[in-house]
Amino acid sequence: MRIFLIRHTESIGNKQQVYAGMTDYELTENGLNQMKNVVAQFSKIIDRTSSYHLYSSPLSRCTLLSDEIEAIIEKSKMIDNRLRETNFGLFEGKSYVELVNEFPEIIDAWNEDLIHYQIPNGESLFQCSERVNEFCNEIILKNEDSIIVSHGGIIKLLLLSILGLDLDHFWKVYTGNGCIIEIEYNNGFGFLRNIIQLN
Numbered sequence: 598m599r600i601f602l603i604r605h606t607e608s609i610g611n612k613q614q615v616y617a618g619m620t621d622y623e624l625t626e627n628g629l630n631q632m633k634n635v636v637a638q639f640s641k642i643i644d645r646t647s648s649y650h651l652y653s654s655p656l657s658r659c660t661l662l663s664d665e666i667e668a669i670i671e672k673s674k675m676i677d678n679r680l681r682e683t684n685f686g687l688f689e690g691k692s693y694v695e696l697v698n699e700f701p702e703i704i705d706a707w708n709e710d711l712i713h714y715q716i717p718n719g720e721s722l723f724q725c726s727e728r729v730n731e732f733c734n735e736i737i738l739k740n741e742d743s744i745i746v747s748h749g750g751i752i753k754l755l756l757l758s759i760l761g762l763d764l765d766h767f768w769k770v771y772t773g774n775g776c777i778i779e780i781e782y783n784n785g786f787g788f789l790r791n792i793i794q795l796n
Contacts, residue, residue, distance in 0.1 A: 599644070600736070600759060600787075601744045602752045602778040603666075605658040606631035606795075611774060615692050618685035618719070618748075621656050628658070628774065631795055635775040636665045638793055642779065643669065650739070652732075653746040654680040663746040670744070679728040682748035686719020712764050722750075726764055729754040737782065752778065759787045 607628035610617025624632070643649075651674040653663035663674045687703070688696055697704050707714045715721040729751060736743050737759070745755060752772045757764065759780055771794075772778070779791040 598737075598740050598782045599647070599742045599790075600780040600782060601639070601643075601649075602755050602780070603635065603639070603662065603744065603746045604749055604752050604772050604774060604776050605654075605656075605662055605746065606635060606775045608658045608774075610690075613692070615690050616685040616688040616696075618682040618689055619656075620689055622658060624658055624661060631775045632662055632665060634795055635662065635777065636669070639666065639777055640669055642777070642791070642793075644742075647742045648672070649742045649744050650736075651675065651744045651746070652677050652680060652736075654682070654748060654751070656681060656748075659746045659748070666744060666746065674746075677732060679732040680745065680747040680751055683722070683725045683750045684719040685716055687717040688719065712767075722764060722767065725750070726754050726758070730758050733758040749774075752776070756780070756789075760789065761787065 607625045608617060608622040609625055610622035612625050649670045651663060651666055651670060651672055653659050653674045653676055655676045655678060667674055712722050733755060749772045753767050753770045756770060756778060757766055759782060773794045775795040777793040780787050781790050
């Protein structure tokens with residue numbers, strides 16, 4: 598089974614360098630141009646003889662890209678809410694510097710336990726990983742070639758889940774806008790085959 602994990606291209610939230618989870622930020626002009634590059638790169642590596650299943654986050658920065666991929670594989674996407682970015686709650690739409698100035702005690706508590714601390718009105722990394730793990734378990738059981746279009750944090754969690762790595766490895770992975778990660782998964786074992794990052 599081949600699994601492709603693809604992150605959306607640059608959004609307004611990315612450009613502003615704010616926590617952009619559940620907010621439906623539009624793509625920047627650069628993000629729209631990056632999308633053409635992602636589609637071109639993906640067209641070169643996909644196996645045209647395979648029947649892929651396409652999954653996408655419901656947020657428009659992902660559905661725009663998955664719309665383009667639909668045209669390549671000639672198959673409709675399936676929207677799955679579990680592929681939404683982390684719910685950043687109180688942090689949403691703010692930069693780290695703003696949060697340090699406005700909520701220093703909350704930031705201190707978060708930094709002491711980045712995995713289990715639940716952001717006020719949001720979720721913890723662990724809670725987020727639980728929904729991602731549930732999704733991964735389902736696609737592994739189906740044993741079908743899959744393409745998943747989602748967000749930076751979710752791409753990392755998908756990768757860890759499929760490869761059987763714990764959450765401590767979350768910060769050891771870089772998932773740039775428009776990156777394509779290819780994983781091979783067979784007989785209960787997954788390995789990383791390829792990573793393509795936009796220049």
